[in-house]
Structure formats: structure tokens, C-alpha cells
Amino acid sequence: MSDRIQLNQETLIAAIGDSWSPAQVGAAMELLARSEGRFPSGARKLPSDLISAVQRERLMVAMLKAASELGYREANVQAVIERAGVSRPTFYEHFANKEDCFLVAIDTTATRLRNRVAEAARQGGGNWRDRLRLGLEELLRFIATEPDTARTLIVEARAASSEAARRRDDLVSHFADCIDTQARELLPDGRSHSAITASGIAGGIEALLYARVSKGEFGDLESLLPSMMYFVVLPYEGHEAAGEELAATVR
Numbered sequence: 001m002s003d004r005i006q007l008n009q010e011t012l013i014a015a016i017g018d019s020w021s022p023a024q025v026g027a028a029m030e031l032l033a034r035s036e037g038r039f040p041s042g043a044r045k046l047p048s049d050l051i052s053a054v055q056r057e058r059l060m061v062a063m064l065k066a067a068s069e070l071g072y073r074e075a076n077v078q079a080v081i082e083r084a085g086v087s088r089p090t091f092y093e094h095f096a097n098k099e100d101c102f103l104v105a106i107d108t109t110a111t112r113l114r115n116r117v118a119e120a121a122r123q124g125g126g127n128w129r130d131r132l133r134l135g136l137e138e139l140l141r142f143i144a145t146e147p148d149t150a151r152t153l154i155v156e157a158r159a160a161s162s163e164a165a166r167r168r169d170d171l172v173s174h175f176a177d178c179i180d181t182q183a184r185e186l187l188p189d190g191r192s193h194s195a196i197t198a199s200g201i202a203g204g205i206e207a208l209l210y211a212r213v214s215k216g217e218f219g220d221l222e223s224l225l226p227s228m229m230y231f232v233v234l235p236y237e238g239h240e241a242a243g244e245e246l247a248a249t250v251r
Contacts, residue, residue, distance in 0.1 A: 020050050056094045058084040060105040067102065068148035072160040099161060106164060109153055110171045113142055117175070121182075128186040129233065129245070132179070136205075136228050140221045143209065147218045154206070154213045176202035183236055197235050204231055 024047070062084035066075035077098050081091050095101040120138035124130030143150040157168040180198035184191050205228060212221070229245035 020047065024050060025054070052093075055084075055086055055090055058086060059091060059094055059101060060108055063098075063101045063105045064109065064152045065148045067156045067160075068151040072102065072152075072156045072164075099164075102160060103164060103167065106153060106157055106167050109149055110167065113139070113153070114171070114174060116142060118178075121178075126186060128182060128236075129229070129241075131182060131186070132232055133225070133229060133245075135178075136225055136232075137222070140225060143213065144218055144221045147213075147216075150218075151213050151216075154210055158210075172202050172206050173199070175205075179232065187236060193236060201232050201235070 059080060062080045062082075063075070065083050066079040069075075070079060075098070077088065077091055080098070080101065081088055084091075091101070095104065117135045117138050121131040121135035124132075124134045143154075153168065153171075157164045159165075176195070176198045179201055180193075180195045183193060183198065208224065208228070212218075212224075226246050226248055229248070230242045233245050234242035
């Protein structure tokens, strides 16, 4: 099928842990990519829990792709298994139903995004603005390089179910908490600001990204960085500091 998903080996290894060697993971990927919903005979030579982990990851990636392409409501189990290249029984070995698969995929993606942004921000050391800039750069990079995943997380999760929307809101709240915590720790008067300030900033950034992603506008996302930095810095450091960020070119 032309819509069949292709897993990235580096991402897969990060997702399923380090219990297996890269060679084993690569062999499992190759075998399963050639299968048509059944375990190929060569898979019996590989650990069964490795095969199961790869299949589960295929299903989650396929869920994200189907929801992005069709919308959550139209993305049924058939659409997921066609994109994953697995059988219907295999789907139900891992997930109770479509929503279960969707929620697990959302949780897994949100965790990966949080970790990527946190790791990028740490490279800024003790400089508040550097940490912000690097974290936002990584967020924009994630959206640009994983458009299906980003659309599902930012757009489709809002329309899927109340539980999916809650988890999406939790992700926005997490980033608001990060902004608030770092401002309090790294700015001289950071403690004078209410946590509501960070919540408003995170909500504003989410609204900006939603507007872009919902229309499929994934090109030139890095051009948003100066404006985003201005929006974040303004309430904490004032117009002059925010203006410096607005005038800055993307590094």
C-alpha cells in the first residue's frame, strides 16, 4: 500500500529501549516492512518481545498518520492497520480499540516532545533567553520534521475525545510550568510574576501553532522564532529586551 508507514530506526531504538542491539532492531524492521499483516518466517529467529515492540510502535505511528490524513473521527482501525502493515488480530493484541491506540500514541509523542525540548533547553546553561530560544527552536523543528505527528498532537487531539483534549492541555500546561520555573530560577525578579503569565504565554504559542498546523502550513516555521521570543520575553524583561529578540535573525 502506498500509504504504508516507514519507521526511522534511530527513533525506533529510542522508543522501544535499549534491550536489543541496533542490528536486531534493524532486522526486525526489515522483516516486518516486507510483511503483509503476518509474521514472516524469519521473524521467528528474533526475540518475540522485540517483534511485539516493533509492531506496537508501527501501530502508534500509523495511528498518528491516519488521524493526520483523515481526521480522528474518520481514522478507523482499518485505516491504521493498512498504514502499519499488520493484521487486525495484531492490532487488538496491543490495543483495546481505536481510542486506546490514539491515547497511547498521544502520550508517547508528548513524552518524546517534552524530552527533546528539555534537552535542547539545557544546552542554554544558566542563560534564561538562551534556554527559551533553544527550546522553541526544537519545538519548531519537531513540527517541521514530523508534520503528521504534530498535526495529530496539536489539532486532532483537540477534536478527538475529552480525554485526548485533556492530555493535550496537560502538555501545554507542562510547557507553561517550564517557563514559569525557569523564570523564577534564572531572572532577578522572576518570582514577582504570577504563574498565570507563563500560562498565557504557552496558550498564545499554542494558538499560533494551531493556526499554522491546522492549515497545513509547515514551511518556514523557523521564521516564527523571533516573534515567539518577543512574546515570551516581553512580560518578564520589558520592551527593550523583547525588541532585541524580535530584531534577531534565526541562528
